Amino acid sequence: MSISELEQYFKTAEKPKEPIMLNPATIVNDYQHFLESHFIPLRTEPDSRVNQPLLWRLKAMKLLIESNS
Template identity: 65%
Template sequence: MTIPELEQWFKSVELPAAPLYLNPATKINDVNYFLESHFSPLRDTPITSINQPLLDRLLAFKLLIESNL
């Protein structure tokens, strides 16, 4: 899945209400801010070891949403 496809996927689903935990160490207080702060660097720079964690968290969030549908 490409970054634009992933971004479109998030636009097409109902986002859960915050606050929520992505994992025991990651609390999302503002879902829209979380998405924008993760997609913004990924739009500007291809996947590198520096921004790989951003993609990993987005994919984990997608999995969390899918598991609750």
């Protein structure tokens, strides 16, 4: 799934209740800030290996939202 497809998904996806436990080590308290802080670097340098975990977390958030709907 591309970054633009993920952005489009999150624009239309139902916002989950906060706080969101993404995984045992990651709790998201501000959903909108989470999205912005992940998409800005991915738009700037989409192929950077440093940004790969951002993409993984966005995909994990997508799966979490889909599994709870």
